Amino acid sequence: MLNRTALEALTLRPVPFLRSAWPWRCAAYLMASVVPGAVIGVAAAVTQALPEPLLYVAGPVVLVVSLLPVARFERLRLLLVDGVPLPEVPDRRRREAGLALMTLLALWWIDLLMVGFTVVGPVLLILTPLVQPEVTPEVGGAASVAGVLLLPVAAYTVTAWGGARGAVVRTILAPQGSELSEVLRSRARLVDAFEMERRRIERDLHDGAQQRLVALSMTLGMARLDLAEDSEAGRLVGLAHDEAKQALAELRELIRGVHSPILTDRGLAAAVRDVAGRSPVPIGVDVEVGRLPAPVEVTAYYVVSEALANLAKHSRATKGSVTGRVRRGTLVVEVSDDGVGGADPAKGSGLTGLADRLAVVEGRLSLSSPIGGPTLLRVEIPCA
Amino acid sequence: MRVVIAEDAVLLREGLVGLLERFGHTVVASVGDAPGLLAAVAEHRPEAVVTDVRMPPGFTDEGLRAALELRGRHPELAVLVLSQYVEQTYAAELLDSGAGAGVGYLLKDRIGDVREFVDALDRVAAGGTVVDPEVVRQLLRRRRDPLDRLTPREQEVLGLIAEGRTNASIAKELFVTEAAVAKHIANIFAKLDLPPAADGHRRVLAVLAYLRQG
Numbered sequence: 001m002l003n004r005t006a007l008e009a010l011t012l013r014p015v016p017f018l019r020s021a022w023p024w025r026c027a028a029y030l031m032a033s034v035v036p037g038a039v040i041g042v043a044a045a046v047t048q049a050l051p052e053p054l055l056y057v058a059g060p061v062v063l064v065v066s067l068l069p070v071a072r073f074e075r076l077r078l079l080l081v082d083g084v085p086l087p088e089v090p091d092r093r094r095r096e097a098g099l100a101l102m103t104l105l106a107l108w109w110i111d112l113l114m115v116g117f118t119v120v121g122p123v124l125l126i127l128t129p130l131v132q133p134e135v136t137p138e139v140g141g142a143a144s145v146a147g148v149l150l151l152p153v154a155a156y157t158v159t160a161w162g163g164a165r166g167a168v169v170r171t172i173l174a175p176q177g178s179e180l181s182e183v184l185r186s187r188a189r190l191v192d193a194f195e196m197e198r199r200r201i202e203r204d205l206h207d208g209a210q211q212r213l214v215a216l217s218m219t220l221g222m223a224r225l226d227l228a229e230d231s232e233a234g235r236l237v238g239l240a241h242d243e244a245k246q247a248l249a250e251l252r253e254l255i256r257g258v259h260s261p262i263l264t265d266r267g268l269a270a271a272v273r274d275v276a277g278r279s280p281v282p283i284g285v286d287v288e289v290g291r292l293p294a295p296v297e298v299t300a301y302y303v304v305s306e307a308l309a310n311l312a313k314h315s316r317a318t319k320g321s322v323t324g325r326v327r328r329g330t331l332v333v334e335v336s337d338d339g340v341g342g343a344d345p346a347k348g349s350g351l352t353g354l355a356d357r358l359a360v361v362e363g364r365l366s367l368s369s370p371i372g373g374p375t376l377l378r379v380e381i382p383c384a
Numbered sequence: 385m386r387v388v389i390a391e392d393a394v395l396l397r398e399g400l401v402g403l404l405e406r407f408g409h410t411v412v413a414s415v416g417d418a419p420g421l422l423a424a425v426a427e428h429r430p431e432a433v434v435t436d437v438r439m440p441p442g443f444t445d446e447g448l449r450a451a452l453e454l455r456g457r458h459p460e461l462a463v464l465v466l467s468q469y470v471e472q473t474y475a476a477e478l479l480d481s482g483a484g485a486g487v488g489y490l491l492k493d494r495i496g497d498v499r500e501f502v503d504a505l506d507r508v509a510a511g512g513t514v515v516d517p518e519v520v521r522q523l524l525r526r527r528r529d530p531l532d533r534l535t536p537r538e539q540e541v542l543g544l545i546a547e548g549r550t551n552a553s554i555a556k557e558l559f560v561t562e563a564a565v566a567k568h569i570a571n572i573f574a575k576l577d578l579p580p581a582a583d584g585h586r587r588v589l590a591v592l593a594y595l596r597q598g
Contacts, residue, residue, distance in 0.1 A: 206468060210468060211396055214396055214492045214493065215393070215396045217493065218399045218400075218403060218496050219399065220496065221497060221498035221501075222406070222498055225498060241496065244496065248493045248496075252468065252469055252493070255469070256469060261438070262469075262471055265444040265445045270471075270473045273472065274472065277472055278522060
């Protein structure tokens with residue numbers, strides 16, 4: 001079903017809407033207010049029955065005690081009009097208490113009045129000939145017809161109020177923005193899962209293929225010792241040996257591209273030194289940070305690797321530098337070069353990719369790259 | 385020579401044992417993790433250790449840490465560390481221990497060049513220093529200054545020095561006379577401000593100076 005809330009159902013064409021379960025669900029949703037109404041009734045009855053001094057204490061106590069069950073009930077009945085799961089919020093208890101108080105003091109009687117006017121009214125009109133035998137048959141018949149005609153209207157009214165009430169309840173229990181943070185969290189989980197997968201691949205290659213290739217290369221090296229260089233077999237084994245060594249070298253670079261083992265072992269500073277050491281452009285490294293949370297380290301490393309790759313490819317720089325410090329709980333990394341500048345996030349997907357990656361850890365990227373250079377890329381990532 | 389091997393991949397460990405024994409060495413113990421390495425050295429007192437960097441239980445740099453610990457405990461013990469990847473930090477840490485004498489850092493790929501690998505182990509055992517050519521290549525590529533002052537030929541010679549080669553071996557590799565090699569080396573020392581007063585380890589110092597600048 002595409003429509004997952006009562007409000008959305010209102011946009012259906014009339015016939016499918018009237019034939020759907022939504023009016024019934026909304027009526028049931030509103031009728032359920034009998035329960036909080038009963039709670040108020042019980043609170044009132046208890047208070048009535050008690051002698052003077054206890055009376056002022058008992059009423060509020062009954063109300064407070066009932067807050068939690070009423071909130072639970074509100075959550076449950078919301079499913080009748082809103083099929084979208086509620087996200088978890090940190091201050092859930094406080095929000096539920098507020099909603100329960102609102103239900104007990106106001107919402108329940110508004111709901112019942114609403115149902116009374118929209119549903120019971122037309123039903124009474126239809127039943128006019130039965131409940132009011134004294135009116136003339138003409139009047140009774142006209143009333144019955146009017147009642148029948150009012151029923152579809154009632155369906156819309158009940159659904160509208162039920163849907164609106166559901167939206168209010170949702171807003172109270174899960175305020176705007178909490179769904180956004182849920183999206184952010186799920187994105188962070190995706191990135192984490194992706195990162196774990198990379199590590200697994202790296203580990204598998206390292207423990208499997210790489211070790212076997214080393215063993216193969218060693219065996220071929222030994223065989224080479226026993227064979228004359230100028231023999232046909234010696235020549236072939238020599239070729240195979242060279243191929244194996246070539247494969248090893250390629251595999252080594254591949255593994256490094258998949259995941260940096262140094263990052264895991266020694267942290268950001270060592271890993272940045274390592275990647276800077278591979279750059280064809282000389283890169284000065286001044287990174288003084290201790291071990292940071294893994295997502296921060298991985299993201300910062302990713303940014304530096306990308307930035308240095310861009311630098312080598314596009315900047316035409318003669319030298320560059322990477323600095324890193326933690327300032328007031330925020331990792332600040334700067335990558336700069338003396339190249340031609342003109343780096344533009346709109347042009348390449350590289351920079352937007354960096355920004356996306358940073359968004360997951362709530363980091364920020366700023367770039368200064370005027371035509372003619374120099375380029376400065378600055379990244380801030382909160383470490384908390 | 386009595387050797388202890390630490391390597392967690394069984395295939396490779398057995399291969400290393402066979403290889404070293406074929407060249408007349410005695411493998412007194414071969415183990416699969418860092419605690420095992422420390423225990424084996426304590427028990428057998430070998431002359432040399434060959435160890436992997438990444439080993440159980442944590443699969444990070446346990447092998448390297450164990451090697452550093454052994455260097456601290458037994459300064460006379462030669463240690464050759466095999467790594468799956470080029471990592472200057474590791475190489476520098478290792479060479480810093482015991483001023484770089486009797487120590488080596490090689491890529492695992494080099495095991496395939498059987499004879500050179502065994503030569504490297506011998507050089508380490510004789511108190512020499514061996515740094516993987518790949519590490520040296522990266523250092524040379526990165527450091528424009530003061531390595532900029534070296535001619536390409538001198539950079540090549542420095543690379544071979546880092547591998548622990550003798551003048552004769554360098555001369556053979558480059559198809560020049562030993563006298564020419566000696567002249568190159570003198571130039572390198574001069575350009576790198578290494579005074580003649582320093583002892584015979586100037587060759588090692590030349591390499592170390594650059595690794596340490598990290």
